Structures are given as C-alpha cells and as structure tokens.
Amino acid sequence: MPVRRLILDPGAFDLLPGVLALGGPGRRAALFADSRTWAAAGSACHDRLRADGWACAVRIIPDSPHGDPVCDDLTRDALLSDIPESDVFLAVGSGVVNDLVKWLSTDVRVPYAVFATAASMNGYTSGNVAPTLRGVKSLVYGTTPFAVLAHPDVLRDAPAALTASGLGDVLAKPVSVADWRMNSIVFGEYFCPFCARMIREIEPGYMERPESIRAREPAGLRALFEALAYSGLSMTLAGTSFPASGGEHMISHALDMTASEHGVPHDYHGRQVGLGTIFACALYERMLRLEAPAFRAVLEPTDSAYWRGISGHVEKEHAAKRAKVPAAVERLSRPGAWDALRAELAPMTRRAAQIKDCLRRAGAAHRISDIGCPKDRFLQAILHAHQMRERYTIIDLARAAGVLPGAAGEIVEEFLTE
Ligand SMILES: [Zn+2]
Known part of the structure; x- marks a missing residue:
C-alpha cells in the first residue's frame, strides 16, 4: 500500500511522533496549516512533536481575498520560496492544505504525512493535486502521503458543511x-x-x-x-x-x-x-x-x-x-x-x-x-x-x-x- 498508516484514533496526537518517524531518519518537521486548522489540530500536533524532541517549523498558509486559502501556483510559489530545512512535511488541514503540501512534497522530494481536520474529501490518500494554474483548474500527479492521521474529536468539530x-x-x-x-x-x-x-x-x-x-x-x-x-x-x-x-x-x-x-x-x-x-x-x-x-x-x-x-x-x-x-x-x-x-x-x-x-x-x-x-x-x-x-x-x-x-x-x- 502506498499509504503506510491510516489512523483514526483518540490517541492520534500521541501516535504522531512515531508515525512521522516512518518518513525517514531525521527529526526536523515542517508543519503547514491555515489559521483555522492550526487552531483545530496544528497547535496540538506542534506541541506533541516538540515534546518528543522534534524540531518543528510552522508555516501558516494565508487566506485568499475570498476567505479560505486556495491551491494555486501563486500560493505554491510563495510557500516554495520559504521552505524550512526539513526531513518530513506535515499537512494539518483538509482539501487545500493537503493539496498544497502534496504538491510541495512532490516538487522538493520531502515525504509528507497529513493530519486530517475534516471528513470532507477523498484526496488524503490519493496522489492527485487539483490546483488552479493561471486561472485554469488542472490536475497534477503528485506523491501520496506515507501516513494519514485523524482524531475523532477533530473530525466531529469540523464545520458541518465540510463533513x-x-x-x-x-x-x-x-x-x-x-x-x-x-x-x-x-x-x-x-x-x-x-x-x-x-x-x-x-x-x-x-x-x-x-x-x-x-x-x-x-x-x-x-x-x-x-x-x-x-x-x-x-x-x-x-x-x-x-x-x-x-x-x-x-x-x-x-x-x-x-x-x-x-x-x-x-x-x-x-x-x-x-x-x-x-x-x-x-x-x-x-x-x-x-x-x-x-x-x-x-x-x-x-x-x-x-x-x-x-x-x-x-x-x-x-x-x-x-x-x-x-x-x-x-x-x-x-x-x-x-x-x-x-x-x-x-x-x-x-x-x-x-x-x-x-x-x-x-x-x-x-x-x-x-x-x-x-x-x-x-x-x-x-x-x-x-x-x-x-x-x-x-x-x-x-x-x-x-x-x-x-x-x-x-x-x-x-x-x-x-
Ligand atoms: Zn471528488
């Protein structure tokens, strides 16, 4: 299976450091979230990794003028210009955050895992990215995450429209x-x-x-x-x-x-x-x-x-x-x-x-x-x-x-x- 761990468990935060270690020998993580998913789970992921001795750089993906962040070439390029030195990426979010990190992971060849914050779409376990390129909705073939984690309480508290x-x-x-x-x-x-x-x-x-x-x-x-x-x-x-x-x-x-x-x-x-x-x-x-x-x-x-x-x-x-x-x-x-x-x-x-x-x-x-x-x-x-x-x-x-x-x-x- 391309995805080595699929975890939906009340112990997901505690399991995170061990699961992330499956990505390789290093202990430097880069965590990507938006402002909402940071509050929903990103902050807890960050604290748990730090407590376990990981270095964990954080990048908060900015909102678009219309609200939620978007997965497009401009956002990807902005993130690419400021990638922390890291051994593994952790996406904390759902559709857009997962897609952006999958895209980055493919481009810079750093393995990634995702901590899902909503049962909102099927892209967590797929290799496809659906970005907007120069205004046109496109399809980019990327890598799958090596692990998908989720916590039942986080999924429960996600906006109802997303679920x-x-x-x-x-x-x-x-x-x-x-x-x-x-x-x-x-x-x-x-x-x-x-x-x-x-x-x-x-x-x-x-x-x-x-x-x-x-x-x-x-x-x-x-x-x-x-x-x-x-x-x-x-x-x-x-x-x-x-x-x-x-x-x-x-x-x-x-x-x-x-x-x-x-x-x-x-x-x-x-x-x-x-x-x-x-x-x-x-x-x-x-x-x-x-x-x-x-x-x-x-x-x-x-x-x-x-x-x-x-x-x-x-x-x-x-x-x-x-x-x-x-x-x-x-x-x-x-x-x-x-x-x-x-x-x-x-x-x-x-x-x-x-x-x-x-x-x-x-x-x-x-x-x-x-x-x-x-x-x-x-x-x-x-x-x-x-x-x-x-x-x-x-x-x-x-x-x-x-x-x-x-x-x-x-x-x-x-x-x-x-
Ligand atoms: Zn679909």
Whole structure:
C-alpha cells in the first residue's frame, strides 16, 4: 500500500511522533496549516512533536481575498520560496492544505504525512493535486502521503458543511465506477474490478444511516472517513481518477472553472458533486430504460461565449473528446452492444431518489438552491460539462442517444429544485 498508516484514533496526537518517524531518519518537521486548522489540530500536533524532541517549523498558509486559502501556483510559489530545512512535511488541514503540501512534497522530494481536520474529501490518500494554474483548474500527479492521521474529536468539530461535502464526494462512486466500466467496454480502458469492489463494499457504512453523519456520531464519521480514504486509495491503486470521478465531477468542475470568468463564487467540491451525482444517476436511469437507442455522433464547436477566457484550454480537451465520439458511436451501435453494456452497468448505478434522500437525511446540499447557485447557471454547467474534459461520461452517452440536452431541464425540475 502506498499509504503506510491510516489512523483514526483518540490517541492520534500521541501516535504522531512515531508515525512521522516512518518518513525517514531525521527529526526536523515542517508543519503547514491555515489559521483555522492550526487552531483545530496544528497547535496540538506542534506541541506533541516538540515534546518528543522534534524540531518543528510552522508555516501558516494565508487566506485568499475570498476567505479560505486556495491551491494555486501563486500560493505554491510563495510557500516554495520559504521552505524550512526539513526531513518530513506535515499537512494539518483538509482539501487545500493537503493539496498544497502534496504538491510541495512532490516538487522538493520531502515525504509528507497529513493530519486530517475534516471528513470532507477523498484526496488524503490519493496522489492527485487539483490546483488552479493561471486561472485554469488542472490536475497534477503528485506523491501520496506515507501516513494519514485523524482524531475523532477533530473530525466531529469540523464545520458541518465540510463533513456534508465529504458525503457528496463519496456518493459519486456509483456514477464514477459505472462511467469507468463504460470506458473499459467502449474504449478498452483499463478497469480494476478489485478497486471497484473495494468502494462498493464500504457503501453500506455511510449509505444506510446518513442521520449519524448529521448528528456527528463517531460511527457515522468513521464510516465516512474510511469511505473517503478507500475512495482515494482506489484512485492511487488504479493509477487513474476514473474510480472516483465521472460525469458528476465534470458538472462540479464546470462550476468551479467558470466561477472567476463569470464573477461568481463556487461552493465546496463535494457539495457540488453531490448535486452532480443526483443528476447523473437520473440520467443513468433514463438511459438504461432505453431498449434500442439510435446513437449519433453529436459534434459542436466549443462554446467560447460560455467558457470565455479559458476557451483555449477547454478547446484542447474538447477536441480530444470529439475525436473519440465516432468510435464510441460505432461500438455502441454494434448488434447486441447496448444490451450487453446496460446489463453490466445497471447493477453499478443507484437511483437518483436514493442519492438525494441520503444527502437530505445527512443534512447535506441536495437542491441547487442549497449551493447558492442560480438554477440556470447549474443547467448551463450540465449542458457544457462534456466540453471541458476528454473523459467520456454518462453525459456524453446521453448526448449520443439524444437524451440530452432535452432531459436536462426535466431532471433539474424533478430532482434538484425541491
Ligand atoms: Zn471528488
């Protein structure tokens, strides 16, 4: 396993020095946190390391003008210019802090561990960094941490919106795994049944009692944290983000990527992904009901009026997508291909109503209004999401079958408005 220790334990602070020593022989740590995660756990980590004889330099990552810190090239460069001499990095935080330290760790080749402060996303155990580079949301392949630690009380005290965001991120799995399987059948992409099963087997832990997440019960938070950890590990083991990122993520990425172009904020990753998952599951339901869809190659230019300043970047991805569309249509149209595909995908997907119910019972975002996004803006993200990544998803399949764009507004009204 790339991650050597995964610890969620009331003794996490006491275990920290011993776990950090797994990173190498030196005893110089550099601890990275933001002002909130420093208060939540960073200060306690620092004190525990010092008490154990470690040198522990601290870097507090500054907030962005909009609030929380961001993972972008400017922040990374600022941190790089002031890296303490150290044998090991310790990230104390969640999404952004973890991503920044993973990125630094990869760049300067210092091993890193993370002390998680929220069950908010699956990036703790993955090697992926999702930074913004010159304004464009990107993907950088980094190293995984050698250890992930968390304390139950710290996870319990994390902001509720962050925890609910974590649930949205893990609930995406039925869609992302079905999209992955579709890619393996249609395009011959590598598919790892072990990784898919690993994610499937932990599903009941968070799906069956979402109220326990809302109530911040230890068992519910543990199930969620473990699900996030395994979800990230499945990406690391498979060597691709396919196990945890399908069409539902594209919708969230489109909202993120256009936020600054359109001069509006975006919400937490997992909260947007949760809504994307409801939509994508509804789309799968409609698709899998079709007996004999007539697949057509639907090609269109990149909508530069929508993407504005990042149209050039999107066009590169979209051109790669357009190149795949005719082959997909040809394979899907072969005799028996559709029946074989839907027989394979049907058991992997979940009903949209089930996903929505789970999010609602957990106190998570389950309507467009919950994420502070006008309905038309969300609809436009659905209608443009296929242009921004070369990855073929349920959104592309539904477009090829003529289900989209027509069904988009109907699904939004049926599942995402109330
Ligand atoms: Zn995600």
